[in-house]
Amino acid sequence: MSTELEEHLTAAMRTHVADARLTTDVVAAAARANSRRRSVRRGATALGGLTLAAAVAGVVAVSGTPTTSAPPTAPTEQTALKPARYVATEVSEAITRSEDKIEHSTQRYSYQGKTSSGEDWRDGVTGDVRRIDVLENGTKLEYAMKHDGDRVTTTTVDHSARTWFRDTYAANDEDKGEVQVPRTADEIKAALEKQTTLAVLGKETLDGTETLHLKLSGDLAIPKEHGKYELWVNAETYELVRVVAHKRPNPNAEPAVAQWDYTYLSRTEENLARFTLTPPPGYTEQAPKPSKKKPQG
Amino acid sequence: MRGKPEAFAGLDAFVAERGDALLATAILLAGGRDAGQDLLQAAIERLMRRWNRIDGDPEGYVRRILYHLAVDTWRRRSRRPEVLTSLDARTVPDVTATLDLRDALIRALALLPPKQRAVLVLRYWEHLTEAEAADRLGCSIGTVKSTTSRGLARLRELTADWAVDDRTTNGARA
Numbered sequence: 163m164s165t166e167l168e169e170h171l172t173a174a175m176r177t178h179v180a181d182a183r184l185t186t187d188v189v190a191a192a193a194r195a196n197s198r199r200r201s202v203r204r205g206a207t208a209l210g211g212l213t214l215a216a217a218v219a220g221v222v223a224v225s226g227t228p229t230t231s232a233p234p235t236a237p238t239e240q241t242a243l244k245p246a247r248y249v250a251t252e253v254s255e256a257i258t259r260s261e262d263k264i265e266h267s268t269q270r271y272s273y274q275g276k277t278s279s280g281e282d283w284r285d286g287v288t289g290d291v292r293r294i295d296v297l298e299n300g301t302k303l304e305y306a307m308k309h310d311g312d313r314v315t316t317t318t319v320d321h322s323a324r325t326w327f328r329d330t331y332a333a334n335d336e337d338k339g340e341v342q343v344p345r346t347a348d349e350i351k352a353a354l355e356k357q358t359t360l361a362v363l364g365k366e367t368l369d370g371t372e373t374l375h376l377k378l379s380g381d382l383a384i385p386k387e388h389g390k391y392e393l394w395v396n397a398e399t400y401e402l403v404r405v406v407a408h409k410r411p412n413p414n415a416e417p418a419v420a421q422w423d424y425t426y427l428s429r430t431e432e433n434l435a436r437f438t439l440t441p442p443p444g445y446t447e448q449a450p451k452p453s454k455k456k457p458q459g
Numbered sequence: 460m461r462g463k464p465e466a467f468a469g470l471d472a473f474v475a476e477r478g479d480a481l482l483a484t485a486i487l488l489a490g491g492r493d494a495g496q497d498l499l500q501a502a503i504e505r506l507m508r509r510w511n512r513i514d515g516d517p518e519g520y521v522r523r524i525l526y527h528l529a530v531d532t533w534r535r536r537s538r539r540p541e542v543l544t545s546l547d548a549r550t551v552p553d554v555t556a557t558l559d560l561r562d563a564l565i566r567a568l569a570l571l572p573p574k575q576r577a578v579l580v581l582r583y584w585e586h587l588t589e590a591e592a593a594d595r596l597g598c599s600i601g602t603v604k605s606t607t608s609r610g611l612a613r614l615r616e617l618t619a620d621w622a623v624d625d626r627t628t629n630g631a632r633a
Contacts, residue, residue: 167615171568172583174561179483188496189474192503193467258527261597287597311590312601332601 249374249400250360256400257351261286264427264434265347273418283436284346287429290437306439317439326441329450344378345405345422350393353378365397368404372397389417401426467510474503477518484522487580488529490569501528526581526596529573560618567617575610582607 269280282293291307302321307314312332319326344353354360363375373394389408396403402424408417427433441447474481478499485502486495502524506517513520568576581592582603589607593600 167564167611168583170560171564171579171611171614172586174564174568175487175580175584177561178565179486182479182483182486182492182495184474184478184482184496184499188478188500188503189467189471191500192507195500195504196507258531261527262523287594289599309599312599312604 249362249376249395250354252400253376253395253402254351254354256395257347257402260347260401260426262429264429264436266425266427267345267422269345269420269422271418271420274416283427283433285429285434285437286347288437292436292439304439306437308437317441319439319441319445321442324444325446325448327448327450344391345407345420347402347424350402350405363392366394368394371403373403374400467507470503470507470510473517477521481518481521481525484580484584485525487568487584488525488573488577490573490576498525498528522585523595526577529577530596563618564614567614570617571610571613575606575613578603578606579610579614 263286265284265286267282269282271278271280276298278296278298280293280295282291284291288309289307290309291305293305295303295305297303300322304319304321306317308316313330314332315328315330317326317328344350359379361377361379363377366373366375374397375392375394377390377392379391389410391408392406393402394404395401404424405422407420409420410417481502482495482499485499486492489495489498502521505524505528506513506521509520510517568579571579577596578592581587581595582589587595589600589603593603596603
């Protein structure tokens, strides 16, 4: 049944589009769209003060998705609240563009005077992950997750205990874990597409990079009274530069603060080699632990 | 082309040569001709942003963008209720009486979620392997397999009244 259905489907597609011909100048139309987009970008850059005004005057509810079918219009003086929606669209599109790269981030986490740090790489094409954690007590852990067809293999190395273990399971059993706060590009994109509210707080320069400082609130894992969630994006490319999340166990408690700094790497052989984790010689192999959860950032 | 023609040198020739083939794919991905034209235009616009920075084959880049745009559209629309019209012959008896299986399949294909449609187009229009389709979509092979299975099952369900086993060679109802 399937084979015959598949053959009919192939034939149906072939017949359906056999007469497909470009009847309009799609390049000219795309050029006009590109020109409009560039004008909008220039407008947004020129209106840096206006974006701050937008934040002061109020924030823009990004209802549904920032990437609606209707393109965002240029932020004019008459539509002072448009930049936030425009920025949301551009950030979402920048994340889409980054899906064929390796997302690299460094993390710093502090709570009650104690700090831990981490660094990870995520391959947007394969979903492979490599992570290094240095816990508050100095313990260094390394973790790698590699996809091979419908199988996933994780390798965890504990440098303090000089042990390691490896586990393999079906990709469908992969435990994504609960998203505490949006931190990966995919999670941030999903947050932007929820019923969230985005405020453009203004322009800032971080480590020599001109950025837009944004604040996201609404349908997030962080209740408004328990903290805040801010992100910085490259003012030119809209790629993620930094995310800072403040989260309190209760409204009166000291917040835990997590900061991620992002860069995007090409999928070169050298960079892809990071996803292979080989335990150092002399380390003791242990049986895999029952939990298949990957470390949460 | 208005603007800076030198910045897009070769783009017109590329579209002239490969535009029809890309449009065919876009129509199948979008589920309609007008929507396909819009999808291709959006992909070309993305191509223009990186025209001078693309290493290698621009067609591969455009096809990747086409699929990602198509699937993103699905992600966005998934939050809105959609009214899916069954191809049950009881609801459209006059039309289905004149349809053959392949017409029904194309209509049913347009009713699938874009991600399922994209996978089926990759597998049965572009004839990519599961591994190649996974690479194009940036997902696992397992996802391609399961999405293909669900897509075919849904097509079978939507075209149930046009059972393949009862077809004559031209697909008409026996």
